[in-house]
Amino acid sequence: MLKLDPAKDYAYEVLLAGDSYKGTVRAAPTGRPVKLASLSCDGGSELHGELVANVQAQSPDFIAFLGDQVRADSGGYGCLFDRRSNDRSILCFLRKYAVHGWAWRDTLRNTPSITLPDDEDVFHHTLWGAAGKAADISDGYGAACEDSGGYKMSVEFVNAVHRCQTGNLPDPADPSACRSGISVYFTRHAWGPLDFAILADRQFKSAPKALFPAAGIAAGWATAADSQAKASVAADLDLLGIRQENFLSRWAKAPAKGSKFRIALSQAPFCAAETLPKAENDDRRLAELQVYPTGQFPPDDEPKADFESNGWPQAPRLKALKFLGEAHAVHLCGDRQLGMTGQYGLENGAEGPWWISSPAIDNSMPRRWMPAKEGKQHRDGDPKGTGAFADAFGNPFTIHAVANPQDRSRDPETVRKRATGYTMTTWDPSGKVRVETWPSWASPSKPAPDNRPYEGWPITIDPASGKRVE
Numbered sequence: 001m002l003k004l005d006p007a008k009d010y011a012y013e014v015l016l017a018g019d020s021y022k023g024t025v026r027a028a029p030t031g032r033p034v035k036l037a038s039l040s041c042d043g044g045s046e047l048h049g050e051l052v053a054n055v056q057a058q059s060p061d062f063i064a065f066l067g068d069q070v071r072a073d074s075g076g077y078g079c080l081f082d083r084r085s086n087d088r089s090i091l092c093f094l095r096k097y098a099v100h101g102w103a104w105r106d107t108l109r110n111t112p113s114i115t116l117p118d119d120e121d122v123f124h125h126t127l128w129g130a131a132g133k134a135a136d137i138s139d140g141y142g143a144a145c146e147d148s149g150g151y152k153m154s155v156e157f158v159n160a161v162h163r164c165q166t167g168n169l170p171d172p173a174d175p176s177a178c179r180s181g182i183s184v185y186f187t188r189h190a191w192g193p194l195d196f197a198i199l200a201d202r203q204f205k206s207a208p209k210a211l212f213p214a215a216g217i218a219a220g221w222a223t224a225a226d227s228q229a230k231a232s233v234a235a236d237l238d239l240l241g242i243r244q245e246n247f248l249s250r251w252a253k254a255p256a257k258g259s260k261f262r263i264a265l266s267q268a269p270f271c272a273a274e275t276l277p278k279a280e281n282d283d284r285r286l287a288e289l290q291v292y293p294t295g296q297f298p299p300d301d302e303p304k305a306d307f308e309s310n311g312w313p314q315a316p317r318l319k320a321l322k323f324l325g326e327a328h329a330v331h332l333c334g335d336r337q338l339g340m341t342g343q344y345g346l347e348n349g350a351e352g353p354w355w356i357s358s359p360a361i362d363n364s365m366p367r368r369w370m371p372a373k374e375g376k377q378h379r380d381g382d383p384k385g386t387g388a389f390a391d392a393f394g395n396p397f398t399i400h401a402v403a404n405p406q407d408r409s410r411d412p413e414t415v416r417k418r419a420t421g422y423t424m425t426t427w428d429p430s431g432k433v434r435v436e437t438w439p440s441w442a443s444p445s446k447p448a449p450d451n452r453p454y455e456g457w458p459i460t461i462d463p464a465s466g467k468r469v470e
Contacts, residue, residue: 006192023109028192029061034427036194038064040118040267040334043071043362048103051361051422054443056107058424062191063104063111066334066358067118067267069165070096072125079123081141083134085156093123093157097164112191115165118267118335119202122161123153126220126308128207129200131241132178143219149207155181169198173247178203186244190256193427197251197329199266201310204241208307211237220308221282239270239316248320252327261427261463262327268335269355270321270344272311272391273399274367275301286365291417294406294455297370297384305392309336312393321346324353328463330433331355332425338367339403339421339437341459343466345388345396351466356423356435359403363418366405375399383456400468401456403437421454432469435459 004010010025037060055063072079074096080089101108119127126146133150145152159182166185173187184203189196209217216224240248248264255262276283278300292298310317321344324331331344331353339359344352375387377398388398403419420440427433436453444451460470 021105021109026061026110026112030192031429033429034062034192034194035060036062036064036332036425036427038066038332038334038356038358038423038425039361040066040358041068041071041337041360041362041364042100042103043074043360043364048361051420051440052103052107054438054440054446055422057443057445058438060107060111060424062194063107063113064265064332065100065113065115066265066332067116068120068335069100069115069117070121071362071364072120072123075099081123081152082157083137083152083154085154089123089153089157090160093121093161094164114169114189114196114198114265116198116200116265116267117161117165121165122151122158124151127151127202128205128308129203130207131204131238132180132182134180147207147209147217147219149210151180151182159183173250174243184243186247188247188251188256190259193258193260193429195256195259195262197248197262197264197327199240199244199248199264201240201266201268204238204244205310206237206239206313208312217307219282219284220306222305222307223281237313237316239310239313240320245316245319245323248323252323252329255327260429260431261433262329264324264327264329264331264353266310266331266333268310269331269333269340269342269357270310270317271342271355271395271397272303272306272309272393273340273342273369273389273397273402274304274306274309274336274338274391275369275371276304278302280304283365283367286367289366289368291366291405291407292370294408295384297372300372301368301370302372303389303392309391311391311395314393314395317395318346321352325466328466329353330425330461330463332358332423334358334360336367337363337365338369339401339419339423339454340369340399341401341435341437341457343398343400343468345390345398349396351398354461354463354466356425358423359419359421359437359440361420361422361440363405363420366418368404369399369402370404386456400459401435401437401454403439403454403456419454424453431462431464433461433463435461
């Protein structure tokens with residue numbers, strides 16, 4: 001493998017079928033703030049041009065795509081589901097992924113990046129990877145198949161997705177494939193002052209349905225009456241799995257030489273920070289729920305037990321957070337289609353690591369955090385919905401800012417209501433991290449009022465102490 005001096009710029013050119021694609025492998029920054037853009041849930045909609053231009057206006061040094069670069073309707077057509085090895089399903093994925101690459105080509109030609117596949121990238125709506133086992137497709141490829149745990153597509157297909165999206169990463173920390181033959185990609189990457197732990201938080205995760213038959217789990221939701229938070233604890237459950245836990249433990253204890261910041265990248269936050277009306281036990285009607293004017297909340301929203309979230313299973317979730325806390329790491333993630341900055345709670349009320357979840361580029365599932373009950377320790381002047389809470393699994397956390405779907409009276413109406421956007425983090429040599437979650441239509445180069453992030457940001461944190469400083 002070609003070894004490059006990270007202190008130097010390198011020009012490159014890719015030639016294919018008579019076309020040329022030129023760019024620069026830029027030197028890793030030293031002695032100055034580093035700007036990192038994080039994004040997720042890219043549906044290939046009409047948003048692309050505006051949002052991409054606004055991200056470019058931020059001049060990021062690094063960019064992370066944290067899942068769902070491919071969606072069910074990317075490219076204007078559906079997914080070809082097939083357990084059998086074949087070229088047709090892989091070509092279906094590649095055409096969809098080409099839409100993502102086409103949209104971001106001018107940003108990526110000169111900007112280093114990391115891309116993580118999530119459930120929709122492997123043609124799932126929900127994914128409990130169960131260490132790579134094959135899902136039960138006897139009743140088709142829908143929710144029942146996914147609830148059984150494992151992958152519904154072929155090993156060849158999943159490995160093609162992994163190669164396509166993670167092929168630029170360093171070699172896996174533990175390279176052995178799953179027993180089924182599905183490849184792994186969890187690893188570390190040190191770049192300038194940033195030391196990344198790159199995780200696959202779906203691939204080894206246990207599936208809940210067979211564990212809790214009385215809960216009526218469908219599409220990851222406990223739909224039976226009074227079962228929301230009870231189906232919570234069982235023995236021998238996995239979130240990251242033992243192999244990733246061992247890797248994360250090693251990473252936490254051994255910072256990369258010259259690094260200033262430890263960053264964990266994964267698909268989803270380690271909590272279920274989402275609410276629904278009291279009468280709703282699943283998210284089937286999520287897109288139909290009333291969207292409230294800015295500053296208003298529904299009357300009876302409460303946290304719900306979404307087993308697709310990484311709020312479950314609790315014991316391995318807590319284990320992962322302890323490793324991140326040991327490293328003083330910041331967790332960057334996406335998936336929830338809800339821009340949020342918060343701090344995980346640990347045992348006995350101790351404050352844990354911070355997480356920063358990017359909003360969706362294209363929001364098909366407008367999740368929200370609009371609890372009817374006010375949070376504890378709410379800071380004067382902070383927006384509604386912030387403060388200390390617990391999710392439906394009992395996991396404590398503190399919300400510092402959230403970009404909820406709101407009626408913003410802007411065109412296009414559907415896009416503006418659904419709180420689409422991107423997140424910018426600035427990693428300063430002082431050790432502080434500035435966090436900003438921006439609307440898709442906004443950037444510093446725009447005239448007011450489109451030159452500022454969502455309400456509640458910016459936030460500045462000190463990962464070493466775990467404290468918010470601004």
